Amino acid sequence: MRIGIYQFAPVFGDREANLRRIESAVTEPVDLLVLPELCTTGYQFVDQKEVYSVAEEVPGGPTTRHLVKLARRINGAVVAGLAEKDDEKIYNTAVVVTPHGYIGKYRKLHLFFEEKEFFLPGNLPLRVWDIGPARIGVMICFDWIFPEVARILALQGADILCLPANLVLPYCQSAMVVRSIENRVFAVVANRIGTETRGGKQPLTFTGKSQVSSPKGNVLLQAPAEGEGFYTVDVDPSQARDKQITSRNHLFQDRRPEYYGLLAQEKAGG
């Protein structure tokens, strides 16, 4: 199957312009297209009102409708980050659509820095979607630093981790290679580029280097740090279903969950 990433600098606050750019950049069919976090709105909000004004319902809003059309045209699934409005509540969300329509959404569980002013923490369980050629799990940006997220998605059967991102730090890409190795899955980082300076805030420069890594930790694709581009790579998702890392080691059957209880305890390490 073919995976595509569109790395670009969204125009702040202009959903239509961003959707047009995505539409024109994705020039060939892919089975799975991953777009950056908040790819229709930009990232650096100055107040809650501003986020509210650009957030939209999922799946009822215009972005989901538009992405379903895109999924039909490319004959593949699309994972894209956007600001979601649910009544008065705002989430940093990724929507998953296929040519058959909307199939689900993920709300970022671990919010980074000022996102805590603008979004509520995610309140949906981590889950996996079957998009036909592969099962995908979705996590968003800062989720990378919590190994629990990738592990849970892999335990649920994800072949491919999709990470829409707006990264400003350099650690995620090498960490996602380790997420691939420790879970024997593909990992797709769809990062944005460009600099945002809004409302007198410190400028944020996003670091590009969108990436696909393989279950054995090979970097199959890495985009440059700067520069817009639509990148594709062919992968065999069945490689992610072989968890037998030696003839006597099955990555998941070798786990010792009876010793892992602390991970799910609410007060651990607080």
Next chain:
Amino acid sequence: MRIGIYQFAPVFGDREANLRRIESAVTEPVDLLVLPELCTTGYQFVDQKEVYSVAEEVPGGPTTRHLVKLARRINGAVVAGLAEKDDEKIYNTAVVVTPHGYIGKYRKLHLFFEEKEFFLPGNLPLRVWDIGPARIGVMICFDWIFPEVARILALQGADILCLPANLVLPYCQSAMVVRSIENRVFAVVANRIGTETRGGKQPLTFTGKSQVSSPKGNVLLQAPAEGEGFYTVDVDPSQARDKQITSRNHLFQDRRPEYYGLLAQEKAGG
């Protein structure tokens, strides 16, 4: 505080020779000395009888006694891998001693490849020891691929992860840097070198590159792939106690354990 690693090629089956080499190599005081996995016996056993013949009680056996003397001489804690015998049961164990004596042991929870013929899987909970200048957690070699292990030790308050290892693959060192970043802890990989070819088995070449990484993911020390050596580095363990990775992100308080239940379920992903 000063951390020391002695990277070497143990002589197979000759405990006395190996203890003498450790004794003479460690030429200066360190607060924490980490030695490789199975550092008094070698690695490539050919049958259970052979392991049984070199395994010893912990703390009752000669290696623990010897290491306590070493700890007194260097005025620091020692973490060292050895084959442990407990009645008829054999474990791949790491012992922890200080100048005040034996303080505990860890039995490898995740056995690699043929180790499953020779050792029982660990049956002690992951835990942390206070050695004075720092709190340490111990994991052994293949445990690196299970992010649960480092996470649990860090949640329990480990400042430094100690990993005695006999690595034959190249992934662990970069993964341990990510373990440092995702847990904001120091990580010490004490790997061995040399090649073992025993009983007509495939030769095993151990990959050296013993390493210390910092809570921010800097590699403070990396030994060469080949060559024996005693390596030291000074670290400030208080850096590992600051889990505030931005003014609004506390690495552990930001966890969402209410969504992590699957990690501790026994049938997950089997």
